[in-house]
Amino acid sequence: MFRQPVLIYNPAAGALRRNPERILQRTIAALARGGLVPRLLPTSAPGKATSLAQEAVREGADLVLVLGGDGTVNEVVQGLIHSNVPLGVLPGGTANVLAMELGLGTRSETAARRLAAFEPRPVALGRITGSFGSRYFLLMAGAGLDANIVYEVSAGLKNAVGKLAYWAAGLSRFFKRVEQLDVSVVTNGDDKVHRCGFALVSRVRNYGGDLEIASGASLHDDHFEVVLFEGSNPLRYAWYMLNVAAKRVQHVRGVRVLRANQVEILTEAPVQIDGEYLGRQPVLIEIVPGALHLLLPVKPR
DSSP, X not given: OOSSEEEEEOTTSHHHHHSHHHHHHHHHHHHHHTTOOOEEEEOOSTTHHHHHHHHHHXXXXXXXXXXXXXXXHHHHHHHHTTOOOOEEEEEOSSSOHHHHHTTOOSOHHHHHHHHTTEXXXXXXXXXXXXXXXXXXXXXXXXXXXXXXXXXXXXXXXXXXXXXHHHHHHHHHTTTSOOOOEEEEEEETTEEEXXXXXXXXXXXXXXXXXXXXXXTTOOTTSSSEEEEEEOOSOHHHHHHHHHHHHTTOGGGSTTEEEEEESEEEEEEEEEEEEXXXXXXXXXXXXEEEEEEXXXXXXXXXX
């Protein structure tokens, strides 16, 4: 039983923005039925969730719940590194990749009920290092084409149409050749350099909330699943995405799938983590075992 839970929520997140008071009330009621009565901590600006999480830990919180999108979850993760205070996720954003990965669904009150049957367990995080310093991620890092799409997504369009904004940004690049990048992947101690137009370094199967690319990825493993898409012709990427939708992309020619604990983007390329654009630069991506405690479904006995 958690005695001092807190709930960090983002009033500007996709779902909350439409009817914040109603969604928040229903979520709190569902948590209460599961024995959780959290102290509420709203975010007030981008990046604020990190300091809220750090302050909650200092003040003795024994559970940090977050209601918002994957970007808000990522901010909270930065404040919980190696704290042993578990994180629980409630969907409230545009894609809700982590909530979908955990089987929590897209409705926060439904997820709140399901969390009552979850337990905290340690999981590995990714750590990405570049000119910005170091950042951690729970879901994925992307370099190349998808980072360019993240960069081009209009905040106004995202607020208006949700995930369709990403498809619109992707279509805007349909007639542009895909720039190439060099990626060093360390697998079983061997370092090999690959050339591609899109590199996905993932801890989860889910991509974008309703697609699957890294089908062998798992939060329970201390490895990344790395999926590399070769080629510069945009028509080739349209074919890749059709196969992503059909859940067979990993068997398509030009797609390479690797397991690794270290990846280096050697080229000055666009990079994103958990849907947040980090800029154009070479980066080092490493696995950090046991860096976070996360509420996960109870293991079968």
